[in-house]
Amino acid sequence: MTDQQCCIAGVGITASGSHEGRSTVSLNVEACRQALADAGVEKDLVDAVYVKFPTSRLEMMYGVSMAEALGVDGPTIAGSWDQGGASNVSMIDQASQAIRSGEIEVALVCGADNPRTGTRQAYEKAGGIDAVHGWAGVAPGYAMIARRYLHDYGLSADDLAPFAVAARKHGAANPAAQLRKPLTEEAYREEDFIVEPLRRSDICLVSDGGAAVVVMSTARAAELSVGNPVPILGIGVAQEARDVARRTNLTKTAAGRSGAQAFAAAGVTPEQIDVAQLYDCFSVVPSMTLEQYGFCGEGQGPAFARSEGIEQGGRLPINTSGGLLSETGMPGMQMVIEGVRQLRGESTSQQPGASTCVVSNQGGIMTTHATMILGVR
Amino acid sequence: MNPALTEIIDGLEPLERVRWDALAEGSVQFQRGKACANAWLPAREDCPACLASEWEWEKASGKATLNSWVVYNRAFSAAFKDQVPYAIALVQLEEGPSMITRMQAVVEGATPACGDPVVVSTVEVDGMRIADARPVGD
Numbered sequence: 001m002t003d004q005q006c007c008i009a010g011v012g013i014t015a016s017g018s019h020e021g022r023s024t025v026s027l028n029v030e031a032c033r034q035a036l037a038d039a040g041v042e043k044d045l046v047d048a049v050y051v052k053f054p055t056s057r058l059e060m061m062y063g064v065s066m067a068e069a070l071g072v073d074g075p076t077i078a079g080s081w082d083q084g085g086a087s088n089v090s091m092i093d094q095a096s097q098a099i100r101s102g103e104i105e106v107a108l109v110c111g112a113d114n115p116r117t118g119t120r121q122a123y124e125k126a127g128g129i130d131a132v133h134g135w136a137g138v139a140p141g142y143a144m145i146a147r148r149y150l151h152d153y154g155l156s157a158d159d160l161a162p163f164a165v166a167a168r169k170h171g172a173a174n175p176a177a178q179l180r181k182p183l184t185e186e187a188y189r190e191e192d193f194i195v196e197p198l199r200r201s202d203i204c205l206v207s208d209g210g211a212a213v214v215v216m217s218t219a220r221a222a223e224l225s226v227g228n229p230v231p232i233l234g235i236g237v238a239q240e241a242r243d244v245a246r247r248t249n250l251t252k253t254a255a256g257r258s259g260a261q262a263f264a265a266a267g268v269t270p271e272q273i274d275v276a277q278l279y280d281c282f283s284v285v286p287s288m289t290l291e292q293y294g295f296c297g298e299g300q301g302p303a304f305a306r307s308e309g310i311e312q313g314g315r316l317p318i319n320t321s322g323g324l325l326s327e328t329g330m331p332g333m334q335m336v337i338e339g340v341r342q343l344r345g346e347s348t349s350q351q352p353g354a355s356t357c358v359v360s361n362q363g364g365i366m367t368t369h370a371t372m373i374l375g376v377r
Numbered sequence: 378m379n380p381a382l383t384e385i386i387d388g389l390e391p392l393e394r395v396r397w398d399a400l401a402e403g404s405v406q407f408q409r410g411k412a413c414a415n416a417w418l419p420a421r422e423d424c425p426a427c428l429a430s431e432w433e434w435e436k437a438s439g440k441a442t443l444n445s446w447v448v449y450n451r452a453f454s455a456a457f458k459d460q461v462p463y464a465i466a467l468v469q470l471e472e473g474p475s476m477i478t479r480m481q482a483v484v485e486g487a488t489p490a491c492g493d494p495v496v497v498s499t500v501e502v503d504g505m506r507i508a509d510a511r512p513v514g515d
Binding site for chain 2: 126127128129130131132133134135136137139140143144145147148151152192193194195196197244245246247248250
């Protein structure tokens, strides 16, 4: 194993919203086609395909299907990773390690889902003794965590507003975002609770779409004259074992351990981070992630948002393409891609001079977590 | 009974079915390993602490702590479309295991705080008995 640095050599993302009649394989192929073109890399250099398990419908041997659809003959590695939204950064981690070991050279890492126009079976199917009691859905799991978080730190549901408002502001500035209507704090406060204490604007979009990145070593990117590689400074991963309905501590999540690993690997501190893409399937998540990454103290996420600023131009702009709340509800790769855009200076809410970005991915109900730190000189 | 709810009940795994049958008798149960005395939920074949497969059912005392609770203003499953609004609690039994229960008191106007002591027993909803957490003294 060498310590050679890896990079995101190219990115690709489909339009967000509805893709009636498109399979997740086709959405993945479109994203991969774009990512390869963005990197300026020929397809025949790809020797690994890592794909996120499609969440809306369960499919066997999905990684093999993807390699076949992409015409990647005889890949060294082709497989799917089943950690929900944490899969994206986790797969980039796996690819980077395989590259450093010399096993592979160029990896396509992708994911696609079509819960908006395709089946939502995997999301809607309630089962088991908890479901008999009425415990169904994903949002209620996050509401359970949010209630405890707000209680423990003396916060109210209204305190989550800055995260929803910032996402919608950045989404409004992004022509590719699915939801481009800005949100005021007043309008936020007037919304009814869907599952108390969460309102509509605290809950992610439902989107079809696909996204992909090309991963290789920074040295290989230079050999191939890749135009705009973004170096990966560090990655950290961690997870919970227990389902939310079995957790005795709802507010201490794996984000802390994952973030600590990533910052240590990158050799940077939160103070040195210019912009953040924090998984926001629900508005409470980026607030807790900020705290657990060490940007502020426990329970201080909402105060940090207000005093430091999480919109473009503030101390730490968060989710500058709109995140899951506004750009696309697709689980996670859009955060990686927006991190790359920021460090290339290509965001629609560009933070001037951004040279470091932290990306968080998480899956399940704050179950799996992965953190990546990107940085350019 | 709502047909979607019947489908959920029909799909219960064998050990969950035992818990569900016990609820019908008014009993909230969990598992305890014979070898290491670990207590656990959800129901599973082997002890997640010592991995032994010798265990027995134990009736919960009912004393528990409210970890958190939510109110469903919208049904997330067709099985409960006629029951909204309803409240669900995550409680930790004094014996250790955590579990999901209803919290009828909330719909009746109670505003419990996370960390409050609760009593877990059973209530009848839509023709069957399920676990319910009630604030102590309520």
